[in-house]
Amino acid sequence: MALKKIFFALPVCSSRWISTSYSRSAGFQGSKANIPLEMKLRMIERKKRRVEKLSKQPLAFIPITDFFIPYSWKMDERARPKLEISEEEEDKRVLLEKEWARKTFRSRKQESWKIKLLLRHQQRALEELRQESEKLYNAALQCEDLSIPFTCRGPVQSTPLEGYLPPLGGYEHTDPLFSKDDLSLPEV
Amino acid sequence: MATQLSSRLFHKIKQGGTRWFYSYNRCIVSDKQSLSKHLKREVHDIEQVSSQCPSPWMLQAGVCLIRLPLIEEDLSEFQKRYISLKEQMEYENSILNEWELEKIKQTQLMNDIESGKRDASEMDFKVSKQDYEDDYNQAFKEFTESTTELDLNDADFKNINRRPKDYLVLISKQKLGNDTVWMLPTEEWQEEENLRQSAERALTSHCGTLVDASFVSNAPSGFYKYKFPKNARTDAYVGAKLFIYNAFVPRVSETQSTATFNLDIDLNKMLDYAWVAKDEMRSFLKPKYSKAIDEIIF
Numbered sequence: 001m002a003l004k005k006i007f008f009a010l011p012v013c014s015s016r017w018i019s020t021s022y023s024r025s026a027g028f029q030g031s032k033a034n035i036p037l038e039m040k041l042r043m044i045e046r047k048k049r050r051v052e053k054l055s056k057q058p059l060a061f062i063p064i065t066d067f068f069i070p071y072s073w074k075m076d077e078r079a080r081p082k083l084e085i086s087e088e089e090e091d092k093r094v095l096l097e098k099e100w101a102r103k104t105f106r107s108r109k110q111e112s113w114k115i116k117l118l119l120r121h122q123q124r125a126l127e128e129l130r131q132e133s134e135k136l137y138n139a140a141l142q143c144e145d146l147s148i149p150f151t152c153r154g155p156v157q158s159t160p161l162e163g164y165l166p167p168l169g170g171y172e173h174t175d176p177l178f179s180k181d182d183l184s185l186p187e188v
Numbered sequence: 189m190a191t192q193l194s195s196r197l198f199h200k201i202k203q204g205g206t207r208w209f210y211s212y213n214r215c216i217v218s219d220k221q222s223l224s225k226h227l228k229r230e231v232h233d234i235e236q237v238s239s240q241c242p243s244p245w246m247l248q249a250g251v252c253l254i255r256l257p258l259i260e261e262d263l264s265e266f267q268k269r270y271i272s273l274k275e276q277m278e279y280e281n282s283i284l285n286e287w288e289l290e291k292i293k294q295t296q297l298m299n300d301i302e303s304g305k306r307d308a309s310e311m312d313f314k315v316s317k318q319d320y321e322d323d324y325n326q327a328f329k330e331f332t333e334s335t336t337e338l339d340l341n342d343a344d345f346k347n348i349n350r351r352p353k354d355y356l357v358l359i360s361k362q363k364l365g366n367d368t369v370w371m372l373p374t375e376e377w378q379e380e381e382n383l384r385q386s387a388e389r390a391l392t393s394h395c396g397t398l399v400d401a402s403f404v405s406n407a408p409s410g411f412y413k414y415k416f417p418k419n420a421r422t423d424a425y426v427g428a429k430l431f432i433y434n435a436f437v438p439r440v441s442e443t444q445s446t447a448t449f450n451l452d453i454d455l456n457k458m459l460d461y462a463w464v465a466k467d468e469m470r471s472f473l474k475p476k477y478s479k480a481i482d483e484i485i486f
Binding site for chain 1: 280413
């Protein structure tokens, strides 16, 4: 009777790291390594038939699988050597994060205040216009179709280099939209 | 009666909480909604009155042509520190990528060959990844040293691409009576015309028809009231109410950091023009006028 060898992956936990670094559930990696040739050929044929079946169906969009982490990334050789961070450094980092939170809150408040000011000025202008003539006031309240949707280009990062001509055109997406075949055939 | 009212007012103020407004008729209004009702009543009276005697204010429409910033603002010291911290943390929490794995293997191989553990025939590369990296860094260094960014002339007020990190406004020098005054391009409102149409007319009459500007709404964005100098005042008009409309100059393209301004000046109206940032406005315009525009430009 052949002894079954069961491989376990030792979980090495660390609170600082995200789970991409260590293999938690690598599964039975080598269970299909030593199979007789006939069985392998049979498996390949079965997969070919499945692929033929799928190719008859209409094309489906490829699902977004960014959140599936490949197993090869969870191996130990991929782990970056750990840096020792002193307590002082940690304290500094935490304080910096808190200061950032304060500053973003403040800048958000300033922005919303500026928007309120803009609206206030417009309201005041409309009130003054109303005091002058009702007809112009009603004309000013009309909603205009042309400016919606309003597009406005934000600033660029730097000035151009001297004598540099940027290439014309935009970007084209070359990602495959449709799935060609779901199953990949293993090597014999 | 008056004493009763005043005592109630004091009592309310002591309690705190609600905001009290005084309207024209000196009665106490408790919140904003009832204030607007008051204003409406006032307007009714004016409507009836205006048919009898017209208002002494001339209606004018002005254009605040804004050129939005072309280049991002510089990062502050704090922002740079925070960005470097975030990059550091992301680097620490990441895993090695394929390039780095290869680099480690190659250095290991080279060390083993040198020390004699492995045979020199196992070298499967001619140029190591580390050498490639050094080449790239060298090339980048040479590139940054050899090329320079365009030097913009910030002193020329007529250049639309000056001061690319700020919001700029177009100001023109016009005749007001006998004096020449720096102000926004304005036109008097004429009959059978919208205020927005008179603002567009102001732009085309001052800068020509080739100017590309997108107006945003039919309602004015700002307001400024001023009295004419005494020698310019007529029986009909004491002063003018200026309604300011915001318009934006579009950029040439997404990747370019320039804007174009096709000018076709009518020299009778616009004697001179300038693209001016917020801090420079004070030297051109009167303080109240510059304040009125300052808060409209974001």
